[in-house]
Amino acid sequence: MSNQSGVLNGVRVLDLTRVLAGPYCGMMLADFGADVIKIELPGKGDDSRANAPQINGESAYFMNLNRNKRGITLNLKSEEGRNIFLDMVRNSDIVLENYRPGVMEKLGLGYEDLRKVNPAIIYGAVSGFGHTGPYSKRAGYDIIGQAMSGLMSTTGWPDAPPTRTGTAIADVVGGMSCTIGVLAAYSNRLKTGVGEKVDIALVDSMVSSLEIINIIYLNTGRIPTRIGNRYEAIYPYDSFQARDGYVIIACGNDKLFGLLKQTLNIDALDNEIFRTNIDRVTHHAELKSILECWTRGHDIDHIVELLLAAGIPAAPINTIDRVTKDPHIAVAREMFVDIEHPVAGKITMTGNQVKFTNKKATIRFPAPTLGQHNHEVLKELLDYSDEKIEQLVNAGIL
Amino acid sequence: MSNQSGVLNGVRVLDLTRVLAGPYCGMMLADFGADVIKIELPGKGDDSRANAPQINGESAYFMNLNRNKRGITLNLKSEEGRNIFLDMVRNSDIVLENYRPGVMEKLGLGYEDLRKVNPAIIYGAVSGFGHTGPYSKRAGYDIIGQAMSGLMSTTGWPDAPPTRTGTAIADVVGGMSCTIGVLAAYSNRLKTGVGEKVDIALVDSMVSSLEIINIIYLNTGRIPTRIGNRYEAIYPYDSFQARDGYVIIACGNDKLFGLLKQTLNIDALDNEIFRTNIDRVTHHAELKSILECWTRGHDIDHIVELLLAAGIPAAPINTIDRVTKDPHIAVAREMFVDIEHPVAGKITMTGNQVKFTNKKATIRFPAPTLGQHNHEVLKELLDYSDEKIEQLVNAGIL
Numbered sequence: 001m002s003n004q005s006g007v008l009n010g011v012r013v014l015d016l017t018r019v020l021a022g023p024y025c026g027m028m029l030a031d032f033g034a035d036v037i038k039i040e041l042p043g044k045g046d047d048s049r050a051n052a053p054q055i056n057g058e059s060a061y062f063m064n065l066n067r068n069k070r071g072i073t074l075n076l077k078s079e080e081g082r083n084i085f086l087d088m089v090r091n092s093d094i095v096l097e098n099y100r101p102g103v104m105e106k107l108g109l110g111y112e113d114l115r116k117v118n119p120a121i122i123y124g125a126v127s128g129f130g131h132t133g134p135y136s137k138r139a140g141y142d143i144i145g146q147a148m149s150g151l152m153s154t155t156g157w158p159d160a161p162p163t164r165t166g167t168a169i170a171d172v173v174g175g176m177s178c179t180i181g182v183l184a185a186y187s188n189r190l191k192t193g194v195g196e197k198v199d200i201a202l203v204d205s206m207v208s209s210l211e212i213i214n215i216i217y218l219n220t221g222r223i224p225t226r227i228g229n230r231y232e233a234i235y236p237y238d239s240f241q242a243r244d245g246y247v248i249i250a251c252g253n254d255k256l257f258g259l260l261k262q263t264l265n266i267d268a269l270d271n272e273i274f275r276t277n278i279d280r281v282t283h284h285a286e287l288k289s290i291l292e293c294w295t296r297g298h299d300i301d302h303i304v305e306l307l308l309a310a311g312i313p314a315a316p317i318n319t320i321d322r323v324t325k326d327p328h329i330a331v332a333r334e335m336f337v338d339i340e341h342p343v344a345g346k347i348t349m350t351g352n353q354v355k356f357t358n359k360k361a362t363i364r365f366p367a368p369t370l371g372q373h374n375h376e377v378l379k380e381l382l383d384y385s386d387e388k389i390e391q392l393v394n395a396g397i398l
Numbered sequence: 399m400s401n402q403s404g405v406l407n408g409v410r411v412l413d414l415t416r417v418l419a420g421p422y423c424g425m426m427l428a429d430f431g432a433d434v435i436k437i438e439l440p441g442k443g444d445d446s447r448a449n450a451p452q453i454n455g456e457s458a459y460f461m462n463l464n465r466n467k468r469g470i471t472l473n474l475k476s477e478e479g480r481n482i483f484l485d486m487v488r489n490s491d492i493v494l495e496n497y498r499p500g501v502m503e504k505l506g507l508g509y510e511d512l513r514k515v516n517p518a519i520i521y522g523a524v525s526g527f528g529h530t531g532p533y534s535k536r537a538g539y540d541i542i543g544q545a546m547s548g549l550m551s552t553t554g555w556p557d558a559p560p561t562r563t564g565t566a567i568a569d570v571v572g573g574m575s576c577t578i579g580v581l582a583a584y585s586n587r588l589k590t591g592v593g594e595k596v597d598i599a600l601v602d603s604m605v606s607s608l609e610i611i612n613i614i615y616l617n618t619g620r621i622p623t624r625i626g627n628r629y630e631a632i633y634p635y636d637s638f639q640a641r642d643g644y645v646i647i648a649c650g651n652d653k654l655f656g657l658l659k660q661t662l663n664i665d666a667l668d669n670e671i672f673r674t675n676i677d678r679v680t681h682h683a684e685l686k687s688i689l690e691c692w693t694r695g696h697d698i699d700h701i702v703e704l705l706l707a708a709g710i711p712a713a714p715i716n717t718i719d720r721v722t723k724d725p726h727i728a729v730a731r732e733m734f735v736d737i738e739h740p741v742a743g744k745i746t747m748t749g750n751q752v753k754f755t756n757k758k759a760t761i762r763f764p765a766p767t768l769g770q771h772n773h774e775v776l777k778e779l780l781d782y783s784d785e786k787i788e789q790l791v792n793a794g795i796l
Contacts, residue, residue: 128711151565187405199753208750215748225718320622
């Protein structure tokens with residue numbers, strides 16, 4: 001089930017993760033050609049199998065994040081289930097889990113247990129707060145990562161409440177951080193033979209993503225807060241009211257602002273207070289009102305076309321339907337991919353954003369139904385007979 | 399300058415990137431112990447050296463994203479500069495760039511040019527729209543990625559405009575996607591000797607991060623839009639008004655909702671319309687008003703303490719000053735790190751979120767001043783004499 005032509009061809013991953021952050025990591029590795037075996041609780045499976053939207057009783061949420069993975073069931077609380085898992089670890093490269101810290105240790109399957117049977121194993125863990133520190137045992141969800149990292153306090157409008165980003169960004173960034181960690185550790189292990197534990201917290205991941213926001217407070221004492229759509233570090237770089245909605249104009253440096261002045265030919269822009277980028281950030285309100293005076297008189301499409309033709313970064317704010325039909329995003333970049341699922345029928349998923357030139361990421365097969373590959377995987381990895389597998393199913397271990 | 403004890407010890411990276419998305423990728427590799435050589439335009443350097451906040455004339459923005467990198471200057475537009483770069487490529491593993499697509503080809507330094515001198519080179523590119531497709535040549539900034547991917551259309555409040563996430567999340571997620579791509583390709587190259595080009599678009603990266611948001615539209619036809627702080631897939635999972643601000647309560651599954659009911663002991667929660675998670679998502683407004691009736695009567699700290707004690711995920715919404723002083727985030731997880739910069743003095747940066755157990759990520763030395771390591775790097779990599787290097791400096795090539 002490994003993709004012969006993927007960059008991770010031949011890598012085996014045991015994926016114990018549920019819902020989003022961990023499964024996103026496993027999905028990236030699977031899209032790159034690794035043989036990712038998702039291991040779920042018998043009879044129940046991943047919580048997100050119950051998430052909306054459901055298509056013929058299958059969760060599209062689950063199907064997106066678990067494509068390209070084989071699926072088995074295994075009761076890790078039973079002695080026999082635990083032993084089966086350890087035998088699989090002997091034959092694998094990477095283990096992923098996103099249980100609450102301490103759960104794997106209680107099962108006798110913590111990193112220290114796994115490295116005893118396979119010293120080269122790469123162990124990737126994602127949790128709300130990480131495996132060390134006073135909040136370690138607290139449950140962590142995306143919204144908690146967004147709230148405690150400070151992201152929500154800086155997202156939104158000055159006169160409105162702290163705002164959640166419209167996707168589970170802490171989960172995604174946590175999953176990406178875990179992917180980065182396990183891949184870096186895997187390349188080290190290819191050279192040294194030594195394994196590694198990678199411990200990712202959603203909160204830490206969001207703190208890292210806050211880049212200039214933390215840096216401003218830490219180095220100047222000013223507390224960044226909600227400032228709408230503008231950016232702390234550059235201006236003009238904001239949304240502007242057009243005749244038919246909002247448009248983005250983004251001048252990241254003096255050269256682009258020069259082009260903007262030249263294109264719009266508005267006298268008020270030739271002011272010393274707008275000379276350098278730091279000047280423009282300071283006088284953003286004056287600059288916005290001058291630019292918006294102009295944008296209010298034109299349609300989004302006209303503004304975007306005019307500015308792009310002059311080499312000035314500009315964009316419409318797309319709704320989701322427009323994104324999925326965009327000729328660049330959907331067609332040229334193949335960011336939406338159809339696949340046939342045995343129960344759900346034809347479903348559409350998000351493509352992989354990592355575009356390799358030689359060994360491409362691919363979506364090869366749909367997410368597993370619960371326990372779909374029990375026979376296939378246990379025969380292939382551990383040489384079990386059909387009879388033995390049936391016994392394990394009947395005993396509730398698979 | 400390689401970190402002996404990092405997972406990427408011995409890996410050499412030539413980092414041509416500017417501002418945020420590309421530099422974030424180089425920063426991750428540098429924190430992991432790679433020898434990352436940042437290459438900047440003579441006399442000017444990275445645009446972000448001019449970004450606020452400035453400390454003794456050094457940009458804290460730049461210093462955060464370029465710590466652990468050595469820095470040289472090189473004019474790639476000169477024939478001699480180009481040849482020096484190609485000679486460095488022969489001795490390197492990874493090249494990173496975030497120019498507008500086509501710029502590297504025009505310099506004679508595209509992937510096809512580089513693989514001729516080093517077939518094993520890993521080439522990581524980050525741009526707004528990627529190296530293929532009709533928008534490829536458009537300039538891309540973070541806010542454009544946030545706007546065109548649909549993220550802004552789903553962030554914020556139903557009665558307010560589309561909202562930018564309070565950090566440059568498209569740049570960060572683009573930089574992470576590039577890191578994932580080059581590390582996966584590097585592990586393949588360790589086995590096969592074959593290089594790879596990794597082409598990352600900010601817009602694609604945000605589309606991938608939208609997980610359930612795209613999936614809802616693609617598979618049901620409903621267009622997700624701004625819904626405030628709640629989540630499309632689970633409920634209760636939202637911010638709630640407390641006596642002294644807002645608090646997060648997040649029940650990701652039926653078991654946690656059961657615990658919440660038990661803890662609060664409010665009759666109205668025992669309603670059939672709140673039975674399953676999908677029921678609760680449907681009836682989120684009724685459920686929010688019942689819960690908020692209770693939260694309004696209590697302080698944030700009391701609510702968080704009470705719910706955490708009962709095993710129910712809850713959190714305050716931190717402002718940035720609270721984050722940087724948090725005993726878990728700042729102290730136990732070491733997410734803020736002081737370093738001495740030769741010009742700026744003591745500055746504080748964001749720590750690395752990838753916590754390895756055996757070979758830790760570290761912040762070893764500050765960002766380079768412009769051209770700081772010209773002599774050191776050219777002697778070490780290409781065995782140039784001091785005289786030759788001085789000549790190149792005087793000729794404007796370094």
